[in-house]
Amino acid sequence: xxxxxxxxxxxxxxxxxxxxxxxxxxxxxxxxxxxxxxxxxxxxxxxxxxxxxxxxxxxxxxxxxxxxxxxxxxxxxxxxxxxxxxxxxxxxxxxxxxxxxxxxxxxxxxxxxxxxxxxxxxxxxxxxx
Numbered sequence: 001x002x003x004x005x006x007x008x009x010x011x012x013x014x015x016x017x018x019x020x021x022x023x024x025x026x027x028x029x030x031x032x033x034x035x036x037x038x039x040x041x042x043x044x045x046x047x048x049x050x051x052x053x054x055x056x057x058x059x060x061x062x063x064x065x066x067x068x069x070x071x072x073x074x075x076x077x078x079x080x081x082x083x084x085x086x087x088x089x090x091x092x093x094x095x096x097x098x099x100x101x102x103x104x105x106x107x108x109x110x111x112x113x114x115x116x117x118x119x120x121x122x123x124x125x126x127x128x129x
Contacts, residue, residue, distance in 0.1 A: 077127060081126055
């Protein structure tokens with residue numbers, strides 16, 4: 001009878017704790033997967049910063065900034081301080097402006113100029129703070 005109680009107790013304990021142990025194991029992530037995710041994020045951030053810097057190096061952007069009295073050098077220095085959503089949004093805008101300027105779109109000069117000035121002002125605000 002004692003043997004039956006031990007077997008029943010052990011079976012019951014395994015039945016109760018096995019699902020919890022299995023659930024904990026299914027939520028773990030491997031080190032390589034974590035490293036890959038971090039590396040992908042770092043690569044994306046570098047690409048975003050480079051897109052902003054590429055736009056700031058264009059002659060027409062420098063001319064617009066000069067006419068508006070804004071420093072491209074300060075804006076360029078502020079690029080390295082951008083992070084997260086702010087970096088991603090500004091990079092998206094920089095890519096859009098760069099494509100419009102590269103395509104020679106003359107019908108959207110005002111909006112392109114406005115976006116460039118907004119980008120520079122945001123970068124300068126980040127540099128100041």
